[in-house]
Amino acid sequence: MKFTYIFGPVYSGRLGHSLGLDLLGDRICSMDCLYCEVGRTEELTLTRKPYVPAEDLLNELRRWRDEHSNNLPDYVTLGGSGEPCLNSELDIIIKGCKQILPSVPVAVLTNSTLLCNPEVQQALREADAVLPSLDSLVDKEFAKLNRPCGGVNAAHIAECLIEFSKNYSGKIFLEILLSQGINDSQENLTLLKEYVTRLQPHRVDVTTLSRPGAFSLAKAVAPDVRKEWQNALSECVTRFDANGSASHQRATQENAPPAAASQPATGNFADLPEQDRSAVKERVLESLTRRPQTPSQLAIALTLPLSNVLGALDTLEHEGAIYKSEPDRTATLNTDEPFYSCQ
Numbered sequence: 001m002k003f004t005y006i007f008g009p010v011y012s013g014r015l016g017h018s019l020g021l022d023l024l025g026d027r028i029c030s031m032d033c034l035y036c037e038v039g040r041t042e043e044l045t046l047t048r049k050p051y052v053p054a055e056d057l058l059n060e061l062r063r064w065r066d067e068h069s070n071n072l073p074d075y076v077t078l079g080g081s082g083e084p085c086l087n088s089e090l091d092i093i094i095k096g097c098k099q100i101l102p103s104v105p106v107a108v109l110t111n112s113t114l115l116c117n118p119e120v121q122q123a124l125r126e127a128d129a130v131l132p133s134l135d136s137l138v139d140k141e142f143a144k145l146n147r148p149c150g151g152v153n154a155a156h157i158a159e160c161l162i163e164f165s166k167n168y169s170g171k172i173f174l175e176i177l178l179s180q181g182i183n184d185s186q187e188n189l190t191l192l193k194e195y196v197t198r199l200q201p202h203r204v205d206v207t208t209l210s211r212p213g214a215f216s217l218a219k220a221v222a223p224d225v226r227k228e229w230q231n232a233l234s235e236c237v238t239r240f241d242a243n244g245s246a247s248h249q250r251a252t253q254e255n256a257p258p259a260a261a262s263q264p265a266t267g268n269f270a271d272l273p274e275q276d277r278s279a280v281k282e283r284v285l286e287s288l289t290r291r292p293q294t295p296s297q298l299a300i301a302l303t304l305p306l307s308n309v310l311g312a313l314d315t316l317e318h319e320g321a322i323y324k325s326e327p328d329r330t331a332t333l334n335t336d337e338p339f340y341s342c343q
């Protein structure tokens with residue numbers, strides 16, 4: 001059965017197998033980040049509305065549960081093609097998810113811009129994990145990389161996140177995405193180290209681009225730079241370890257994102273029964289409508305054999321449903337694989 005607001009489960013390096021819920025239904029966000037993998041923001045706003053009504057979304061989730069009760073994800077993740085805290089029914093949605101799937105924790109991805117709103121803070125307190133992003137505390141870098149709505153200030157939202165954390169019993173996984181030459185400065189690292197020391201999140205995830213962003217200006221940093229930042233910022237977290245007890249958080253295997261699921265190397269797409277080929281094609285296409293991905297990323301996200309993904313991509317490309325990105329568009333992403341996209 002087709003779903004409009006639910007996608008996945010897909011494999012997420014930060015949360016494991018994650019069932020995504022789109023709370024916006026369109027590219028509506030309070031930022032227009034250079035690196036955004038869903039493309040340019042079409043409606044740049046700080047106005048909260050029921051962009052996707054809670055009732056519609058929760059009815060879909062009930063249908064999904066009825067079809068997949070034997071295969072529950074590690075997390076239900078509220079996100080979508082924009083900022084989920086813009087949905088003014090966020091509180092109803094979080095509570096509804098917990099009623100419908102009581103054994104599955106709820107995580108919320110957020111760009112942090114609405115964290116100064118008391119209603120947003122109140123709604124987020126019901127979530128099991130909040131994953132705020134804060135890429136730079138240097139004003140110029142924040143403005144250049146994240147391109148927020150007017151009036152949004154990085155230092156201010158950073159303070160609101162600290163205020164929120166004081167009355168929140170769930171987990172906070174802070175994300176910092178590095179873009180080469182924009183926010184990988186020593187000044188930003190110094191400010192973020194001071195900030196992480198104060199915030200004491202459960203985990204810091206330093207990431208970089210792994211897919212083409214909305215603008216070619218956004219480029220991935222080298223793996224050793226990402227690792228250096230990961231180590232430096234993880235050292236600032238002294239309150240929790242991977243089990244939630246007090247100790248240094250080390251950027252070693254225990255708090256690194258879960259390892260990618262290993263993929264069977266065999267399996268011939270052409271030999272699958274017709275209905276299985278259609279099902280694989282449908283899943284690959286559905287995933288590509290969300291974001292451009294390489295064959296390996298698709299195989300991991302969808303837990304499918306790479307050979308099946310490659311077969312489906314080949315067929316979809318011949319049908320004109322997707323296209324392969326030009327090699328120079330992927331050259332900055334530390335991957336030799338092409339990206340596929342529906343756009």
Ligand code: SF4
Nearest residue numbers: 029031033036082111
């Ligand atoms: S990356 Fe996130 S915060 Fe930035 S524009 Fe895209 S959806 Fe919005």
